[in-house]
Amino acid sequence: MGLNLNRTPVGLTRGSAATPTRNPFAEIDDPLHLLPKIPGDYRMAKVAFIGLGVMGYPMAGHLKVKGGHEVAVYNRTFAKAEKWAAEFGGKAFPTPAEAAKDADFVFTCVGNDDDLRSVTTAKDGVLDGMKPGAILIDNTTASAEVARELDAATRAKGLRFIDAPVSGGQAGAENGVLTVMCGGEEATFDKAKPVIDAYARMVGLMGPAGAGQLAKMVNQICVAGVVQGLAEGIHFGKQAGLDMEKVIEVISKGAAGSWQMDNRHKTMIAGKYDFGFAIDWMRKDLGIVLSEARLNGAKLPVSALIDQFYGDVQDMGGNRWDTSSLLARLEKKKRGVPPRPARRRGPGGPRSTSPGGR
Numbered sequence: 001m002g003l004n005l006n007r008t009p010v011g012l013t014r015g016s017a018a019t020p021t022r023n024p025f026a027e028i029d030d031p032l033h034l035l036p037k038i039p040g041d042y043r044m045a046k047v048a049f050i051g052l053g054v055m056g057y058p059m060a061g062h063l064k065v066k067g068g069h070e071v072a073v074y075n076r077t078f079a080k081a082e083k084w085a086a087e088f089g090g091k092a093f094p095t096p097a098e099a100a101k102d103a104d105f106v107f108t109c110v111g112n113d114d115d116l117r118s119v120t121t122a123k124d125g126v127l128d129g130m131k132p133g134a135i136l137i138d139n140t141t142a143s144a145e146v147a148r149e150l151d152a153a154t155r156a157k158g159l160r161f162i163d164a165p166v167s168g169g170q171a172g173a174e175n176g177v178l179t180v181m182c183g184g185e186e187a188t189f190d191k192a193k194p195v196i197d198a199y200a201r202m203v204g205l206m207g208p209a210g211a212g213q214l215a216k217m218v219n220q221i222c223v224a225g226v227v228q229g230l231a232e233g234i235h236f237g238k239q240a241g242l243d244m245e246k247v248i249e250v251i252s253k254g255a256a257g258s259w260q261m262d263n264r265h266k267t268m269i270a271g272k273y274d275f276g277f278a279i280d281w282m283r284k285d286l287g288i289v290l291s292e293a294r295l296n297g298a299k300l301p302v303s304a305l306i307d308q309f310y311g312d313v314q315d316m317g318g319n320r321w322d323t324s325s326l327l328a329r330l331e332k333k334k335r336g337v338p339p340r341p342a343r344r345r346g347p348g349g350p351r352s353t354s355p356g357g358r
Helices: 056-065 078-088 096-100 113-120 144-156 169-175 186-199 211-239 244-251 259-270 279-296 301-315 323-333
Strands: 046-050 070-074 105-108 135-138 160-163 178-183 200-207
Touching: 046 056, 046 096, 056 070, 056 078, 056 105, 056 169, 056 186, 070 078, 070 096, 105 113, 113 135, 113 144, 135 144, 135 186, 144 160, 144 211, 160 186, 160 211, 169 178, 178 186, 178 211, 186 200, 200 211, 211 244, 211 259, 211 279, 211 301, 211 323, 244 259, 259 323, 279 301, 279 323, 301 323
Parallel strands: 046 070, 046 105, 105 135, 135 160, 178 200
Antiparallel strands: 160 178
């Protein structure tokens, strides 16, 4: 899995001369000495990365290549960890605890709450190997509850914790331009952010432990609604006989424009759904959202309905299709009604078909 390193460096504009700049790690106030100095007054860290899926694999690569850190990795399938180590020059270890030993920062990026507990607080998890003062940074999209559990567990061992779920999908991970929503103490965040920056374009502290996960839930609520709206818009336009490429070219420049429209409309129109975040994972995320909403009293009727729609797509065999496949559900449910041909605009405009329009 390749990395896209073609980002304009901080402090430069495209076309400007690549003059040397100070490494941002050299500016960190570091009372715990987590980032030791190396020649040239630059700094690097010892990093462990646990979980090398479609997101974690390139994220760990950016920590090694762009961040310049010493990176150790663990993956449940050890062969994948060995592959990563061979590609990027890091070290692979057979357990999370061994990978985390001596690390200044330990990253986790796994599937769900139970997976996260299995690589952190369980036997041979990272907490068995981390040294005092080290920081655990969790990039998993998980519950706020497990984030608070890990915050308490790390404190009990003299460690620190940041929950840091990401948004931007596989492409964002490969290009190193993820958005990261963090929860934790400000002092801990200030130490972690320069390291996280290796795979991110936006990193923000949302509040105490668990706030990062809550912010990611807001993100998924918004994404679900936008994708459903886009799917319905494209479906409507196709049924009306419109050239949807032309329609999107125009409306994307107005209030309807969105990341989803810019990046997914072409594949949606083509009926291709193999790009990005899988429905199985979106349903997992929406399950977390709806569970949290039951706890805090939030009313999420649209999110609950779209979760059911994604269930319909799973029933169609689309478990691994990306989230834009909500359109496939609408295409299936049109029950053979053919698209209407595009209407010709006469001198007086299109004729009204509403009641009383004739």
